[in-house]
Amino acid sequence: xxxxxxxxxxxxxxxxxxxxxxxxxxxxxxxxxxxxxxxxxxxxxxxxxxxxxxxxxxxxxxxxxxxxxxxxxxxxxxxxxxxxxxxxxxxxxxxxxxxxxxxxxxx
Numbered sequence: 001x002x003x004x005x006x007x008x009x010x011x012x013x014x015x016x017x018x019x020x021x022x023x024x025x026x027x028x029x030x031x032x033x034x035x036x037x038x039x040x041x042x043x044x045x046x047x048x049x050x051x052x053x054x055x056x057x058x059x060x061x062x063x064x065x066x067x068x069x070x071x072x073x074x075x076x077x078x079x080x081x082x083x084x085x086x087x088x089x090x091x092x093x094x095x096x097x098x099x100x101x102x103x104x105x106x107x
Contacts, residue, residue: 001022001025001026001029002026004022005019005022005023005026008022014049015049015052015053016049016053017049017050017053017054019046019049020045020046020047020049020050020060021046023042023043023045023046023049024042024043024046024067026042027039027040027042027043027046027067030042036071039071040068040071043064043067043068043071046064047061047064050064057089057092057093058089058093059089059090059093059094059100061085061086061089062085062086062087062089062090062093062100062104063086065082065083065085065086065089066082066083066086066104066107068082069082069083069086069107083104083107086104087101087104087105090104
């Protein structure tokens with residue numbers, strides 16, 4: 001993934017959705033090895049790029065909040081707050097009856 005990231009940065013520059021996706025992929029792989037600190041670092045890098053290029057109510061932010069929420073212990077204040085943010089974005093983007101909105105409510 002690191003090599004792919006370096007190539008994409010050369011091709012697209014630092015602030016491109018392709019780079020954000022690469023950081024997300026790296027975070028997912030890191031999750032399998034239970035390296036929470038590194039996983040959060042990758043999610044934060046992806047978020048910074050998305051924040052610069054996407055509208056604030058884009059569904060990628062809901063996905064981001066949910067993914068970061070999963071990095072925190074169950075029932076923790078941080079996890080609950082992040083899931084609430086994800087729910088707000090999903091509700092804004094899709095409405096209360098959408099599958100994604102309903103799924104985040106169940107978490």
